[in-house]
Amino acid sequence: MAAGEFKTIRQIHEAYAQGRVRPSEVLEQFLKPALANSHNAFITVTADAARAVAREQDARLARDKAIPKDQPLFGVPMGIKDAIVTEGIRTTCASKMLASYIPPYSATAYERLRRAGMITVGKLNMDEFAMGGSNENSAFGRVIHPTAPDRVPGGSSGGSAAAVVEGSAVATLGSDTGGSVRLPASYCGIVGLKPTYGRVSRYGLVAFASSLDQIGPLAHSVEDTAHVLQVMAGHDPMDSTSSREAVGDYVGAVEKARASDADWRRMRIGVPRQYFTDGITPEVAASVEAALKWYESQGAKLVPVDLPHTKYAVSVYYVVAVSEASANLSRFDGIRFGYRPETQGLDLANYYRKARSQFGPEVKRRILLGTFALTSGYYDAYYGRACQVRRKIREDFDRAFQSVDLIACPTSPITAFKAGEKSHDPLKMYLVDVFTISANLASLPAISVPCGRDGSGLPIGFQLMAPHFHEARLVQAAAAFEGRGA
Amino acid sequence: MKVQVTADLIKKIADLARLELSDEEAVRYAEQVGKVIHYIDELSEVDVTGVAPMVQPFDVDTPLRADEPGPFAPGRDGSPRILECAPEVAADGFKVPQIIEGA
Numbered sequence: 210m211a212a213g214e215f216k217t218i219r220q221i222h223e224a225y226a227q228g229r230v231r232p233s234e235v236l237e238q239f240l241k242p243a244l245a246n247s248h249n250a251f252i253t254v255t256a257d258a259a260r261a262v263a264r265e266q267d268a269r270l271a272r273d274k275a276i277p278k279d280q281p282l283f284g285v286p287m288g289i290k291d292a293i294v295t296e297g298i299r300t301t302c303a304s305k306m307l308a309s310y311i312p313p314y315s316a317t318a319y320e321r322l323r324r325a326g327m328i329t330v331g332k333l334n335m336d337e338f339a340m341g342g343s344n345e346n347s348a349f350g351r352v353i354h355p356t357a358p359d360r361v362p363g364g365s366s367g368g369s370a371a372a373v374v375e376g377s378a379v380a381t382l383g384s385d386t387g388g389s390v391r392l393p394a395s396y397c398g399i400v401g402l403k404p405t406y407g408r409v410s411r412y413g414l415v416a417f418a419s420s421l422d423q424i425g426p427l428a429h430s431v432e433d434t435a436h437v438l439q440v441m442a443g444h445d446p447m448d449s450t451s452s453r454e455a456v457g458d459y460v461g462a463v464e465k466a467r468a469s470d471a472d473w474r475r476m477r478i479g480v481p482r483q484y485f486t487d488g489i490t491p492e493v494a495a496s497v498e499a500a501l502k503w504y505e506s507q508g509a510k511l512v513p514v515d516l517p518h519t520k521y522a523v524s525v526y527y528v529v530a531v532s533e534a535s536a537n538l539s540r541f542d543g544i545r546f547g548y549r550p551e552t553q554g555l556d557l558a559n560y561y562r563k564a565r566s567q568f569g570p571e572v573k574r575r576i577l578l579g580t581f582a583l584t585s586g587y588y589d590a591y592y593g594r595a596c597q598v599r600r601k602i603r604e605d606f607d608r609a610f611q612s613v614d615l616i617a618c619p620t621s622p623i624t625a626f627k628a629g630e631k632s633h634d635p636l637k638m639y640l641v642d643v644f645t646i647s648a649n650l651a652s653l654p655a656i657s658v659p660c661g662r663d664g665s666g667l668p669i670g671f672q673l674m675a676p677h678f679h680e681a682r683l684v685q686a687a688a689a690f691e692g693r694g695a
Numbered sequence: 696m697k698v699q700v701t702a703d704l705i706k707k708i709a710d711l712a713r714l715e716l717s718d719e720e721a722v723r724y725a726e727q728v729g730k731v732i733h734y735i736d737e738l739s740e741v742d743v744t745g746v747a748p749m750v751q752p753f754d755v756d757t758p759l760r761a762d763e764p765g766p767f768a769p770g771r772d773g774s775p776r777i778l779e780c781a782p783e784v785a786a787d788g789f790k791v792p793q794i795i796e797g798a
Contacts (some may be wrong), residue, residue, distance in 0.1 A: 544791055576712050587698070595743075
């Protein structure tokens with residue numbers, strides 16, 4: 210493998226094990242595009258700190274002639290979405306509100322990756338406070354689609370997807386509340402995985418919607434997302450919503466996919482009637498149908514399923530998520546961290562108003578929506594009712610999973626759209642999330658896998674969803690598709 | 696339930712959220728937020744009789760732990776790192792602007 214060609218953990222670790230390359234050299238390959246930042250993927254690049262870690266790893270590798278057994282991400286350069294706190298490294302959530310915030314602690318997920326030997330390239334651009342589907346809502350400028358400069362990369366983890374494609378990170382962390390890992394992965398032609406709610410600790414993930422948020426990996430390959438998930442997953446006492454459910458063997462699941470009698474060949478894949486409707490472009494429909502037909506040709510069974518409350522998912526989400534967000538963002542009051550206005554003699558209410566002036570328009574819109582839904586007089590009809598319909602959506606999935614092992618659908622009805630095309634119409638932007646949102650509402654694990662390109666060369670992704678805590682099943686089926694050959 | 700989302704209603708809501716909006720913003724957000732609220736009104740079609748609201752994904756009791764204090768982000772020189780976030784420090788605490796008159 211020549212310099213400039215490393216793309217996966219497997220390639221890098223093979224080269225380290227054979228002594229063909231050092232961590233510092235691999236890092237430089239990824240630092241080059243990171244520092245050029247031609248897609249505005251990064252808000253902060255931590256080149257010096259990264260080089261210091263790599264130098265230590267060079268010495269360790271030279272001494273031991275082997276990758277440390279307890280560091281499965283040894284010498285792997287990664288980017289971290291700027292919604293995840295990293296001790297001593299500026300963390301902005303792409304907001305003016307936190308433009309100079311330097312966290313005094315790190316997120317658990319980040320710490321686990323760091324201890325596993327991952328090298329931090331930098332902090333990735335995103336929609337402000339994770340609110341958006343196009344990464345056009347950043348106070349640090351929009352992220353540019355890595356292969357189509359007039360297009361959006363998807364959001365809110367747009368930087369996380371662009372970094373992988375442009376070669377400035379082997380894998381990245383994003384966060385997914387309504388599709389924010391899977392959507393940009395789909396638009397940019399890479400893999401993105403959202404774990405089951407509670408699978409990965411949310412401690413240190415700046416909260417958007419506490420009952421929906423999850424940190425998830427993006428990478429070129431299913432195998433690499435599995436490696437990252439394997440390191441992050443597991444109970445964390447610092448997150449009271451993190452699960453004690455046993456962690457699966459995700460890396461092993463990729464291996465299992467290769468077996469001629471692998472489980473995935475016998476899987477029943479649910480195809481929801483409600484997800485294959487008019488709104489999907491013909492090219493997306495054809496590409497996703499071809500993917501499903503491939504599974505069928507290998508022995509899997511396609512089973513029509515019914516998810517009757519699908520059409521209400523966007524509405525439920527834009528009540529529940531925004532309500533939770535309005536509560537979570539009330540902590541930005543200019544007292545303990547973040548922007549503090551330069552004003553004296555204000556009463557408390559006016560002090561808060563001035564402190565909270567730094568939110569962008571999308572954030573303000575969602576705070577207004579959420580506050581409205583929780584206001585007495587509207588609470589029952591909006592928030593209360595949305596929570597009831599959320600349960601109906603969840604029950605649809607519980608019922609469907611009684612007769613299938615996985616559920617498949619497009620990740621998005623469309624491919625990457627042009628910058629500015631939807632930004633004037635918030636509702637139009639919200640409807641882009643229609644296929645990803647239900648997995649968050651039902652707390653299910655879901656993965657987006659590239660399955661083709663449209664006439665303009667724009668990537669298309671299909672999505673697999675599994676029952677709670679069955680990420681290994683998801684990974685196995687996704688890895689099988691990825692490894693199918695031309 | 697058809698709510699009339701006026702600039703006035705938006706201003707009242709903004710006030711609850713301690714957001715400051717100009718008159719122009721109030722009109723603009725009223726239109727945009729109003730559109731979304733009217734879309735959301737489709738939820739009134741769903742039969743939710745006897746359906747318990749879902750707030751927590753899984754039915755688990757809140758986990759408890761022993762009430763044992765531990766250091767949070769201890770600083771290199773012993774002072775708590777959390778103070779590094781403070782715009783102004785006074786006597787080992789966050790100094791905040793005076794907001795109570797005569798205090």
